[in-house]
Structure formats: C-alpha cells, structure tokens
Amino acid sequence: MAAERDLRRILARKPLLAFDYDGTLAPITGRPEQTVTPPAIRDALRTLGLYAPVAILTGRSRDDAASRLQLPDARIIGNHGAEGLPDTDTAALQAQVQQWDALIRQHFSADIQRAGLYLENKGCSLSLHTRLATDANFARQLLRRIRLALPASAYCFAGKCILNIVPFNAPDKAAALHHLVANDQDMPGRPAIYLGDDLNDEVVFQRAPAHWMTIRVGPHRHSAARYYARRQQDVLWFLLITLNHLRR
Numbered sequence: 001m002a003a004e005r006d007l008r009r010i011l012a013r014k015p016l017l018a019f020d021y022d023g024t025l026a027p028i029t030g031r032p033e034q035t036v037t038p039p040a041i042r043d044a045l046r047t048l049g050l051y052a053p054v055a056i057l058t059g060r061s062r063d064d065a066a067s068r069l070q071l072p073d074a075r076i077i078g079n080h081g082a083e084g085l086p087d088t089d090t091a092a093l094q095a096q097v098q099q100w101d102a103l104i105r106q107h108f109s110a111d112i113q114r115a116g117l118y119l120e121n122k123g124c125s126l127s128l129h130t131r132l133a134t135d136a137n138f139a140r141q142l143l144r145r146i147r148l149a150l151p152a153s154a155y156c157f158a159g160k161c162i163l164n165i166v167p168f169n170a171p172d173k174a175a176a177l178h179h180l181v182a183n184d185q186d187m188p189g190r191p192a193i194y195l196g197d198d199l200n201d202e203v204v205f206q207r208a209p210a211h212w213m214t215i216r217v218g219p220h221r222h223s224a225a226r227y228y229a230r231r232q233q234d235v236l237w238f239l240l241i242t243l244n245h246l247r248r
Ligand SMILES: O=P(O)(O)OC[C@H]1O[C@H](O[C@H]2O[C@H](CO)[C@@H](O)[C@H](O)[C@H]2O)[C@H](O)[C@@H](O)[C@@H]1O
Pocket: 020, 021, 022, 023, 027, 028, 029, 030, 031, 032, 035, 057, 058, 059, 060, 120, 122, 127, 129, 130, 131, 159, 160, 161, 162, 164, 198, 200
C-alpha cells in the first residue's frame, strides 16, 4: 500500500512521532474527566518511545494529559500549544485566561447552567463544552454572546462540541511542533509524523512541510492532512505497524 510505503520511508529518517490526545489516542466521552487512555494504546506508545521520540500536543493542560497517559519519556505540550515551550510566558497567559474566566462566570453562570454547558479552565486556555447541552439553539446563542463579551485578545475557535478560548498571542500546535523538531537535541530538523482528529490539529496539517506525514483521524472533507485513519480505533493499528517497522 502506498501509505505504508510512505510510512516506511519517513520512519527511516527517524521522525518525531507526535499525537493529539482526545479523539486520537483516547475515544471521545461525554465529559473530559471521563476519558481514559486505552491500555493497549498506552503500552504501544511506551514501547514506541524506546525507538523514537514521542510528543503529545493537546488542548488539555499538560498535567491532565500526563496523568491520563502515564508516559514518562514523552514530551507533552498542553493548552493547544500555549503550555510547555521554553519561551512562552505562561504566567502572563494564565493571568489573561483567569480574567476571562471571571468575566464569563460573572455574567453568564446562570445561562451556562441553564444551557447544560460546562466551562473548563485549563490554565492557559478555556473550553466551553456543549456536548451535553439541553437546548442546542440556546447554547449556540449563548456562545455567541460570550464571544462578543470577550476582548479581542481572546481567540475563539470551535472543535468537537466545544468552543476553545486561547490568548491570541499564544503559540498554537503547529508552532509547537515546529519548535520541537527544530530544537530536537539529538537531530535538529528531524521530520515529524502527526496524527490528530480535530480543528485544532488542522493548523499542524496546513503548516506541515512536504517531508512530514500528517494523518487525520476520522476523514474530513476539508482536512489538509495527507492521509486519514477511518476511526479512532485504527490509531492502535497505526502504532503497532509503526512499531513493527522500527523494530526491524
Ligand atoms: O487537542 P486535544 O487533545 O484533542 O484536546 C481538545 C479538547 O479535548 C477535550 O474535549 C474533547 O474531548 C472531550 C472528552 O472526550 C469531549 O467531551 C469534548 O466534546 C471534546 O471536545 C478537552 O476536554 C478539551 O479541554 C480539549 O481542548
């Protein structure tokens, strides 16, 4: 298969293996705290880490992702790229996010509850979850009102049943992945393989150089990824094939 041949080629060039978390390494659940990394995925990632550098780029906080993954050797970048890079002023980002959190809670708490939304503060970003919304129309209008109440420094973008809010000047996942490969201690400029399933992964796909491999988990008509995996469950298959090649 062409995809496997391409995978073999890029693996020969010792890539960084980078992954999104929710919807890619773990199945989507009703609420973020219910998510569990499938043990087979975690074990495969741990073993892969013996052969290649592994990185996780997630919209969650680093601590949250680290506790769900238990991968001592993986580099974890959190908050959509805003947390975990050396030159990021994390304290300044957290201060902005804290203000927005307070503003939202002050003016919209009752409506958030009425709509069945859930506000998640992850330090360097916020998420408003709509998966369990009781009235889709009311929820949509409420999100619009919240966006309008936030300052221009708050960058809002949608994801899977979610509105993400991050400081406009924070690095995104693409900037983070480019930073990781450019500053790799053993092999600066090594290529990357990246798997992701959501809108916050599209920036990585769009800004990937031609020698990287990008894979969208769950096909999407407008994705810029070069390959796709049909379902989240296929990610395990990808990890095992990759491991098989690296062991040769
Ligand atoms: O970049 P990711 O690792 O994919 O993180 C993106 C967001 O993932 C989480 O929300 C998503 O997964 C939840 C649990 O499966 C689901 O309930 C929600 O609808 C999804 O959008 C996480 O809670 C967010 O903080 C991340 O931004």
